[in-house]
Amino acid sequence: MSERKNVVYEFGRFRLELREHRLVLEGRSIPLTGKAFDTLCVLLERHGELVPKQDLMNAVWSETTVEENNLDRNISALRKALGDRATNRQYIETIPRMGYRFVAEVKQTEPPSPVLRQSALPARTRSERPAQLQQIGFCTAEDGVRIAYATAGAGLPLVKAANWLNHLEFEWKSPVWCHWVEELVQHHRLIRYDERGCGLSDWEIEDLSFDAWVRDLETVVATLAVDRFVLLGISQGASIAIAYAVKHPEKVSHLVLCGGYARGWAKRGSQEEIERKLALNTLIRLGWGRDHPVFRQMWTTLYIPEGTLEQTRWFNDLQRISASPENAVRFSQAFGQIDVMDLLPRVHVPTIVFHCDQDAAVPFQEGRLIAAGIANAKFVPLASRNHLVLGSEPAWHVFVKEVSQFLGWQ
Numbered sequence: 001m002s003e004r005k006n007v008v009y010e011f012g013r014f015r016l017e018l019r020e021h022r023l024v025l026e027g028r029s030i031p032l033t034g035k036a037f038d039t040l041c042v043l044l045e046r047h048g049e050l051v052p053k054q055d056l057m058n059a060v061w062s063e064t065t066v067e068e069n070n071l072d073r074n075i076s077a078l079r080k081a082l083g084d085r086a087t088n089r090q091y092i093e094t095i096p097r098m099g100y101r102f103v104a105e106v107k108q109t110e111p112p113s114p115v116l117r118q119s120a121l122p123a124r125t126r127s128e129r130p131a132q133l134q135q136i137g138f139c140t141a142e143d144g145v146r147i148a149y150a151t152a153g154a155g156l157p158l159v160k161a162a163n164w165l166n167h168l169e170f171e172w173k174s175p176v177w178c179h180w181v182e183e184l185v186q187h188h189r190l191i192r193y194d195e196r197g198c199g200l201s202d203w204e205i206e207d208l209s210f211d212a213w214v215r216d217l218e219t220v221v222a223t224l225a226v227d228r229f230v231l232l233g234i235s236q237g238a239s240i241a242i243a244y245a246v247k248h249p250e251k252v253s254h255l256v257l258c259g260g261y262a263r264g265w266a267k268r269g270s271q272e273e274i275e276r277k278l279a280l281n282t283l284i285r286l287g288w289g290r291d292h293p294v295f296r297q298m299w300t301t302l303y304i305p306e307g308t309l310e311q312t313r314w315f316n317d318l319q320r321i322s323a324s325p326e327n328a329v330r331f332s333q334a335f336g337q338i339d340v341m342d343l344l345p346r347v348h349v350p351t352i353v354f355h356c357d358q359d360a361a362v363p364f365q366e367g368r369l370i371a372a373g374i375a376n377a378k379f380v381p382l383a384s385r386n387h388l389v390l391g392s393e394p395a396w397h398v399f400v401k402e403v404s405q406f407l408g409w410q
Contacts (some may be wrong), residue, residue, distance in 0.1 A: 009044045010107040011091070014082065016044060021317055023081065030081050031320050033200060034170040035060055039074040043092065043102040052099040067137065073200075075100060134172055136200070139223035141216055143207055148200035149193035149220050153185030156253070157229035160184075161217055161244070162195035163237035164331055167322045169200065174318075175311045176304065179391030183400060187409045188230065193220045197331065198323040208330045210338055214243045221251065230254045230407060235362065235387065236261075238370065239340045246346045254407055255347065258354040258399070259387050261366035262344060262373065266336035268366075277336060284328045302361045303387045311390065344373030351377040352406045354389075354399055361387035378406070 009016040015024040021037065023030040032040070038060045043051060056071055075092060082091045093101045134152040141147055150168045171177040171192075184190045194201040196216055197208050217240060221229075231252045233241030238260020245252045265277045283298075300307070300315045307315065323331065351374045355367025364381075371379035380402050382395035389396050403409070 008109050010109070011044070011047075011102075011104045012082075016040060022320070029320060031324060032081060033074075033077065033321055034167065035070070035200075036074045036077045036081070037321070039071070040078055043078075043100060044106055044108075047102040047104070047106040050095055050099050050101050056099065069138070070136065134168070136168060138200075139219050141196070141212070141219050143212070145196045145205050145207075145212075145216075146202045147193055147196060147216050147219060149191065149224070151189060151191050151224070152181070153188055153190045155188050157191055157224075157226045158184055158188035158232060159191045159217070159221065159226065159229050160193075160232045160234070161237035161241040162193050162213070163233075163235040164195075164335070165198070165318055165322050166192075166194040167199040167318060168192060168194055170318060170321060175314055176307070176318075176388060176390065179396065184232075187407070191220065191224060191226065191229075193217075197327045203324055203327060208327070208334055210239070210243070210334065213240050214247070217241075217244050218248075227251070228253050230256060232256045232258075233260055234258045236335055236338065238262075239338050242340050242343055242347060242370075245349050245351075246343045249348055252349045255349050255351040256354075256403060256406070257351065257367075257370060258389070259356060259359060259362055259367070260353070260370060261338070261362050262340045262370050263366065264336040264338035267339045268363075273363075274336075277332065281329055281332050284332060285325060304390060305360065305385045306393065307386070307390060308392075341369075341373065344370065345375065347374045347377075350406070352380065352402065353377055354380045354382055354402070356382045356384040356386055356389065356395065358385040359387050360385070378402075 007018045013026055014030075016022075017024065018041065023032055023037070023040070039056060042056055042059045053068065053071060057068070060074070061070070075094075079092055091102060091104045093103045095101060134150045136148060136150045138146045138148055148168055150172075172181065181190065193216070195213055196205050197203055228251055231241045231245060231254070233239070233256070235258075238257040239262060241255060241257060241260075242262065245255050265273055280299075297312070297316065299319060300312050304311055304315060319328075351371075353367055353371040353374070355362075355364055357364050359367075367381075368379060371377045380398070382389060382398055384390075384393055384395040386393070386395075389399055
């Protein structure tokens with residue numbers, strides 16, 4: 001793909017801005033997954049040419065082994081985003097058994113003053129990728145929903161229960177998640193997946209419920225034939241991990257929970273928090289995925305208030321590409337109804353609970369509540385304002401040290 005990060009492609013009523021990593025339709029940002037965006041970049045670079053499937057695969061997944069149907073999904077997503085079917089105007093032509101061609105007229109420009117643009121909004125630097133490669137595949141839940149999963153590393157399996165704002169590929173090179181991946185794959189075969197409704201998993205779904213999330217975790221574990229593993233639950237993923245550990249204690253060797261909660265925001269008895277969440281849901285409905293920097297920054301600040309500019313910009317982008325506005329509202333509403341309080345005394349696997357002491361997204365007391373409800377659970381407070389522990393802060397080193405002792409890393 002092009003090394004000129006300041007290129008802008010214009011076609012029809014659309015603009016593709018490489019520096020801002022966004023597709024724009026008449027001033028409105030169109031959500032695309034990271035790989036769909038990259039696929040469109042390749043097609044635009046070579047517009048008018050036949051681009052063989054293998055060329056696209058090599059360019060878009062240069063460091064990841066995937067099945068060919070990943071490319072098919074990207075093309076379908078692009079056609080939907082560009083409205084090929086709705087407007088009867090074709091942008092992407094399929095050459096059967098060979099590849100694809102971008103057939104619309106394309107204008108390519110480079111803004112003349114990149115230095116001025118950089119001073120106003122510094123360009124992101126790409127975080128180093130983990131040394132290991134990840135492999136992405138798909139499994140099908142019992143209701144037909146396709147769930148994307150990824151594996152990397154070797155050793156005792158560690159399964160990360162999905163949490164909100166997942167995107168397997170976008171996280172892989174992320175300044176917010178990369179240190180988690182790098183550390184975990186040194187000791188484990190790391191298994192991650194995108195929960196239904198977001199990331200690379202199916203977005204158009206009927207059942208977005210807690211029970212469905214637990215079943216999806218069961219499906220991933222069964223598909224990969226994982227016998228016994230460490231289960232990691234972060235944020236909302238902690239409640240899913242708790243439910244799974246109670247249902248399948250023979251499979252979970254250790255339970256690691258971070259920033260989690262057993263009671264959703266509607267179950268905690270705080271009218272102030274309920275009103276705040278309802279207000280946020282309204283903002284999600286109106287602003288999610290659109291080019292509203294104030295809204296996106298507000299949401300990012302709840303999760304990583306101590307984030308760097310690069311981390312903040314990445315998290316802003318994650319909101320735009322990980323889920324649709326409709327699904328984002330559904331997620332938030334479903335989170336409010338989570339209640340696994342009665343399951344806590346039934347957890348009988350070794351458990352360690354982490355929670356940042358100034359977490360603005362999930363109250364610190366919720367982490368204490370989980371640890372108090374699980375017999376013999378170890379509770380480790382982390383000195384941080386972030387909901388997601390960042391690699392540059394002392395809290396991360398505390399987390400790694402405690403997990404290392406808990407899991408017996410050498």
